[in-house]
Structure formats: C-alpha cells, structure tokens
Amino acid sequence: MTRKISFSKAINEALHQEMERDEKVFIIGEDVAKMGGDFGITAGIWSKWPKRAFDTALSESAIIGLSCGAALCGLRPVAELMFADFIAVCYDQIVNNAAKLSYMYEGKASAQIVVRAVTGGGIRCAYHHSQCIEPWLMNIPGLVVLAPSTPYEAKGLLISAIRNNNPVIFLEHKGLYNKKGEVPEDLYELPLYKANIVREGSDITIVAAMSMVDFAQKAAEELSGQGIQCEIINPLTLFPLDKETIINSVAKTGRLVIIQEGPKFMGYAAEIGSMVYEEIFEYLKAPMKRITSLDTPVPFAPVMEDYVMPQYEDVLKACNQLMSF
Amino acid sequence: MALSKDHMLNIYRDMVLIRRFEEIIEKYSKNGTIPGFIHLSIGQEAAQAGVIDVLRETDYKFPDHRGHGAIVLASRPEDRKLIMAEIFGKKTGINGGRGGSMHINDLKVRNMGFNGIQGSTVVTSLGTAFASVYNQTDDVTVVFMGDGTLGEGTCHESMNMAATWKLPLIYVLINNQYAISTPYTESHPQKQLSDWGKGYNVPSMTVDGNDIEAVIEVTQSAVDRAKRGEGPTLIELMTYRWQGHFSGDPAAYRPEGELEKWKEKCPIKLAKEKLLNHFGVHESEITEIHNWVEKEINSYLEFSLASPNPSPQDSIKYVYTDVEVEGRS
Numbered sequence: 001m002t003r004k005i006s007f008s009k010a011i012n013e014a015l016h017q018e019m020e021r022d023e024k025v026f027i028i029g030e031d032v033a034k035m036g037g038d039f040g041i042t043a044g045i046w047s048k049w050p051k052r053a054f055d056t057a058l059s060e061s062a063i064i065g066l067s068c069g070a071a072l073c074g075l076r077p078v079a080e081l082m083f084a085d086f087i088a089v090c091y092d093q094i095v096n097n098a099a100k101l102s103y104m105y106e107g108k109a110s111a112q113i114v115v116r117a118v119t120g121g122g123i124r125c126a127y128h129h130s131q132c133i134e135p136w137l138m139n140i141p142g143l144v145v146l147a148p149s150t151p152y153e154a155k156g157l158l159i160s161a162i163r164n165n166n167p168v169i170f171l172e173h174k175g176l177y178n179k180k181g182e183v184p185e186d187l188y189e190l191p192l193y194k195a196n197i198v199r200e201g202s203d204i205t206i207v208a209a210m211s212m213v214d215f216a217q218k219a220a221e222e223l224s225g226q227g228i229q230c231e232i233i234n235p236l237t238l239f240p241l242d243k244e245t246i247i248n249s250v251a252k253t254g255r256l257v258i259i260q261e262g263p264k265f266m267g268y269a270a271e272i273g274s275m276v277y278e279e280i281f282e283y284l285k286a287p288m289k290r291i292t293s294l295d296t297p298v299p300f301a302p303v304m305e306d307y308v309m310p311q312y313e314d315v316l317k318a319c320n321q322l323m324s325f
Numbered sequence: 326m327a328l329s330k331d332h333m334l335n336i337y338r339d340m341v342l343i344r345r346f347e348e349i350i351e352k353y354s355k356n357g358t359i360p361g362f363i364h365l366s367i368g369q370e371a372a373q374a375g376v377i378d379v380l381r382e383t384d385y386k387f388p389d390h391r392g393h394g395a396i397v398l399a400s401r402p403e404d405r406k407l408i409m410a411e412i413f414g415k416k417t418g419i420n421g422g423r424g425g426s427m428h429i430n431d432l433k434v435r436n437m438g439f440n441g442i443q444g445s446t447v448v449t450s451l452g453t454a455f456a457s458v459y460n461q462t463d464d465v466t467v468v469f470m471g472d473g474t475l476g477e478g479t480c481h482e483s484m485n486m487a488a489t490w491k492l493p494l495i496y497v498l499i500n501n502q503y504a505i506s507t508p509y510t511e512s513h514p515q516k517q518l519s520d521w522g523k524g525y526n527v528p529s530m531t532v533d534g535n536d537i538e539a540v541i542e543v544t545q546s547a548v549d550r551a552k553r554g555e556g557p558t559l560i561e562l563m564t565y566r567w568q569g570h571f572s573g574d575p576a577a578y579r580p581e582g583e584l585e586k587w588k589e590k591c592p593i594k595l596a597k598e599k600l601l602n603h604f605g606v607h608e609s610e611i612t613e614i615h616n617w618v619e620k621e622i623n624s625y626l627e628f629s630l631a632s633p634n635p636s637p638q639d640s641i642k643y644v645y646t647d648v649e650v651e652g653r654s
Contacts, residue, residue: 026459057489062448062482069452069466072437075459077452092479096442097449104424107643108432141644165646193648240648 002184008177010151011041011116014158015078017187019049022076025162026052028063029080029116038082039118039177060090067113068097068167072105076162077113084117084133084171091136098167099142111167114158120173120211120261121309127297130305132262134209137169138239138271144168144192145239149213151181153236156190164192171238173210193237195245201229204319205249207272208259209235212310216259219315228323238268243275250276254285255322259310264292286325289318328538330604336378336537337596338614340370343394344593345622350393350412350426354572358630360414363426364391368535368567371592372499374398375540376467379548385435385453385466387446389499391566392439392469396429399436406625415632422635435464444470444477447496451483454492454557465493465551467544473504475518484557488525491556495547496522498559499534501566506578522559534562535592538599564592 005013018025027042033053036043046053056063060081067077081087087094094115102110121130137145144166148154154172161168198213199220208216213234220230231249235241250256256276258269269290276288294308328336347367354363366373373394380386388395397405404419411418412426419431430438437453440446450468457464474480475498487494500518502508515521522529528550532539540562547558565587569576600606641652
C-alpha cells in the first residue's frame with residue numbers, strides 16, 4: 001500500500017524498517033539518538049533500540065572511523081553528518097579509509113557503511129551549511145554517491161544502500177525534506193548505479209539531480225507548451241555514474257543540458273558533458289549547456305544566495321538556444 | 326613480569342626472526358629489488374614482539390607503518406613468506422602485491438593492516454573495539470602508533486570516545502624518539518607522551534620498550550583491564566629506531582653517539598644476556614635459534630625472489646564489491 005509522505009519521513013521509515021529487519025544495523029552521529037537528529041530524520045529510533053543508537057561527541061573523524069572498523073566486523077553502521085559540509089573534517093576517513101578498504105582487503109571485507117549527509121543550499125545558512133559537495137566525492141574510486149530527488153527514491157535507495165557492501169554517501173538535499181510523494185509502506189529496494197528517466201522527450205536531454213529535478217520538470221512543462229519536448233534523466237547514483245542511460249538519451253535527442261547546483265568549474269556537469277563529447281560527438285546537434293551555481297561560496301542574504309544559485313530562466317534560455325543552433 | 330625460560334627462549338627467537346626479516350628487507354630495498362618506501366623497525370623488536378605475544382589470534386591488531394615485525398609475528402608461520410612476498414610486490418604476496426610494505430593485512434589473524442595516513446587507524450580501531458562490545462565478545466583491539474602519530478587530531482577524537490564509552494582498546498605508542506627528523510620533545514609539550522592520556526582519564530604508563538618482560542607485563546595488564554570492561558589504556562614504549570625514517574635515509578639529524586648509546590640497549594642483546602646469565606641457557610642453544618631463523622628467513626627470501634609479478638589487469642579488481650571498473654581495452 002502506498003500513501004503520501006514527506007522525503008524526511010521516507011528516510012525515517014527506511015531506517016526504522018532496516019533496524020527492525022537486521023540487528024547489525026545501528027545509527028551513530030551527533031544528536032541522532034535521544035534528540036532524533038538535528039533535522040528529525042532519526043526520530044523514534046533510540047526509544048525503540050536504545051542500544052543501537054549512539055550520540056557522539058563532535059568528532060566526525062571518529063564517527064566515520066568507528067563506522068569503518070565496525071563494518072569490518074560485519075556490522076552495518078548508518079552514520080549521519082548533520083551537514084555535508086562537515087565531510088571536510090572527516091574527509092580522510094572517507095577518502096583514504098572507507099573508499100580503500102575493499103581494495104585493500106581484496107574484497108574479503110569492505111566499509112559497508114552509509115554516511116547520510118545533508119547537502120545543498122536554499123535555507124539561508126551561508127557558506128558552511130549550504131554547499132553541494134558531490135564533486136569532492138566523485139573523483140574517489142571506491143565510493144558510491146547517491147542523490148535521491150523524491151520520497152520514493154529516498155526510501156528505496158536508502159534501503160539498498162544499507163544492504164550494499166560499499167561505502168555509500170547518501171545525500172539528502174535539505175530543500176527536499178518537506179517534499180511529499182507516494183511511498184509504499186513495505187520495504188523495497190531501488191537499484192544502485194541506475195539512472196531514472198523522469199520524463200521522456202525527443203528534443204533535449206536534461207540531466208538533473210536532487211532539487212534540480214523539480215527545476216527541470218517545471219522547465220520541461222513550460223517548454224512543452226512551445227513544442228519543445230525534453231527528456232529528463234536523474235542519475236540517482238551520481239558515482240559510479242550510469243553512463244549508458246545518459247548516452248542513449250543524448251544519442252536520441254542530440255542535445256544536452258545539465259542543471260547542477262554547486263560551482264561550475266569541475267562540477268559533475270563537466271564530466272557528463274565530456275563523456276558525451278567523447279562517446280557520441282557525431283550525434284550532437286548543438287553544443288551542451290551547463291546551468292550551475294556561480295563559482296563562489298554560498299552567501300547568506302536571501303537575495304545574494306538566490307543570485308548565485310542556478311537560475312530557472314537560464315534553463316529556458318539554454319534550451320531555446322540549443323533548439324535554434 | 327618474570328617469564329619462564331621457555332617463554333623467554335620463544336620470544337627471543339621471535340625477536341631474532343623479525344630483526345633478520347628487516348635486515349633482508351633493507352638489503353633488497355637498498356639494491357632496488359623492493360620498490361617504494363620501506364620503514365624499518367630494527368631496534369624496536371621488543372615493543373612489537375612483546376605486545377603481539379600477549380594477544381590472541383582473534384584480537385584485532387592495527388599495526389603502524391613501521392610494523393613489519395608485529396605483522397610477521399601476528400601471522401601464522403606458514404604465511405610469513407607471503408608477507409615478505411607482499412613487500413617485494415609479488416603476485417604471491419599476502420595481499421596479491423596491491424598493498425606493499427605499508428598496507429599488509431591478514432584478516433584471518435585479525436591483522437587489520439595499516440592505513441598510510443598517520444592517525445587514521447587510531448579512529449578505525451574504535452570500530453573493532455565497538456563491535457566487540459556490540460557483539461558481546463571479549464576480543465580486544467590494539468592500535469600501534471608512533472610518537473609522531475600523536476600530533477594528529479584523530480588521536481584526540483579517538484581517545485575521548487574510547488574513554489567515554491569504555492571501549493576495549495589499547496593504544497600502543499612506540500616512542501622511537503623521532504617523527505622523521507623531528508624529536509618528539511620539539512613537537513609536544515609533555516615530558517613523556519603517556520602524560521597525554523591523563524586528560525582523558527585513561528590509565529597511561531611509560532615503560533622501557535626494549536625490555537621484553539616489561540612490555541609483556543604492561544600489555545597484559547592493559548588487556549586484562551579492557552576485558553574487564555574498564556576501557557582503554559595508553560602504553561608508551563620507549564625505544565629507538567636504528568635506521569633512518571625510511572630505508573636509505575642517512576638520519577643526519579641525529580646527534581653523534583646517540584645511536585651507539587641505544588645499541589647498547591638492544592632488546593635482543595638484553596634478552597640474550599638474560600637467557601645466558603639468569604636462565605643458564607647454553608650458548609649453543611642460542612646458536613641453534615639463530616640457525617633456525619636463518620633457514621626460515623632464507624626460505625621466505627627464496628620464495629619472494631622466485632615469485633611472479635602480479636597481473637597488471639588485477640589492478641581493477643575489488644574497487645567495488647559489486648561492480649567492475651573499466652580496464653584498458
């Protein structure tokens with residue numbers, strides 16, 4: 001049975017159901033137990049399983065390091081980083097430890113951990129609580145980076161992540177927490193490494209993730225009224241990327257727009273564009289376009305933050321340009 | 326702790342074995358046969374052998390970057406040649422040649438391997454200690470660190486958490502005086518680095534790391550405490566590395582005469598004196614041990630030299646547990 005619940009409730013439900021299913025799953029992080037998390041995502045877990053929910057000191061390296069070590073003993077830690085920006089203080093544990101363990105142990109053990117990290121801008125918290133840190137993680141073979149955009153995707157991907165044996169960074173865009181959608185009550189998995197075709201179309205492929213998917217859908221709707229049919233691809237697993245779905249789509253449409261929150265330079269939009277140029281240049285009818293944030297830190301004042309974030313009008317403009325090329 | 330004669334003979338053999346192991350590694354590193362960096366632990370044998378001697382196969386061990394000795398002694402005898410082959414970067418190496426000197430691991434004896442970044446295993450080891458509590462087993466975790474490691478912020482996070490949660494974790498700080506070229510006295514305010522544990526309410530002690538009996542005794546008491554559920558212990562073992570930071574480093578930063586002074590306190594020499602003078606062991610028994618070690622080490626060396634290189638194509642294996650990355654077409 002499905003019903004409408006929020007993105008944050010979907011994550012909370014996935015955690016409860018996985019805790020119930022597998023006693024090797026535990027949660028750890030800052031204020032995740034008694035308080036239920038700064039954003040309330042782990043609410044109710046500690047009261048049900050007081051010995052499997054751990055509040056820690058402000059020690060992100062210890063949280064991730066402990067999770068890695070516990071994973072090597074067969075446990076399945078789900079760690080929370082209150083803000084993805086805090087990855088910077090435990091980057092060594094993620095990059096040099098978690099991502100390398102399967103390789104180091106020749107697959108005999110691995111960092112079967114999930115790191116839930118709250119990402120993205122739009123809540124007026126300035127440059128240390130608003131960054132899109134995906135590119136920091138996408139040059140690190142061994143890591144899996146997940147980026148759901150709906151409550152349905154959030155629940156199914158989190159369940160898959162907990163059951164997966166790789167270190168998974170599960171990005172929760174804070175702008176999506178209140179978004180509601182249909183979610184089955186039962187446990188279900190969504191495949192990792194598989195992009196979702198959100199909308200089919202023949203003229204332009206738009207690649208977008210997390211809150212940018214809503215942006216893309218709105219634009220596709222508006223452009224449809226002008227006779228331009230957009231196909232929207234949501235990677236879901238940002239890394240390792242499902243290249244095939246994107247390439248097949250662009251081979252069909254011949255046009256590519258990538259909407260990416262976060263700085264333009266060396267963002268994943270650059271990688272997706274390069275990949276398409278390298279693989280199917282001869283299919284392209286126009287150059288690709290990237291709609292991104294500006295190359296600045298995220299400022300505080302609402303008018304300033306709005307200015308540096310990806311602009312909706314730029315999506316429309318880019319699509320129109322590509323059609324007239 | 327007074328050891329029995331047999332125990333002392335065994336541990337003497339262990340120390341000679343890892344000394345000779347390192348001397349062979351040094352020779353083949355210097356002549357270019359072994360690729361990469363090599364961090365030798367010659368002079369630090371008691372600190373490694375004594376700690377490993379106390380541990381069971383099921384206890385978790387995180388060696389440090391200068392950890393060949395602990396790694397060899399933690400392994401099963403039949404696997405020791407595989408450890409040498411790993412350092413030679415061979416296909417027969419215990420990790421197939423993908424890790425080398427700094428990343429040797431052997432999960433069946435719970436040698437969890439070293440992470441090439443100082444201070445990293447100090448927090449990873451929280452997790453195995455945590456799992457012992459979570460799974461209600463009495464396996465303890467030992468993490469080896471150097472005096473230099475203590476400069477890393479992770480040491481604070483780890484000890485704070487281990488002490489708060491009373492995790493069965495033992496910090497073995499092998500103080501060999503130098504972090505590469507910098508003496509610990511120039512980079513830390515404490516006279517003895519074990520003082521650092523006091524701020525965390527962690528029992529901390531400094532002992533002579535070249536005295537095998539003292540090392541065994543202090544490790545045993547830390548293991549007992551961990552098993553009683555009383556939490557972590559910090560053990561500082563004072564010793565000295567005879568070589569430079571890496572094989573080939575001339576260690577010109579050391580004052581003249583310092584090495585010679587420490588060589589007089591060679592842990593193997595001290596143990597031998599104890600065997601001869603205290604236990605009345607005959608010189609011929611000592612010679613027998615050395616002969617056994619030579620035979621053993623030569624068999625590891627012959628195996629390592631004769632082993633093939635890994636297949637380059639194996640480089641793409643195990644990046645992920647479930648998907649393959651692209652190789653070269």
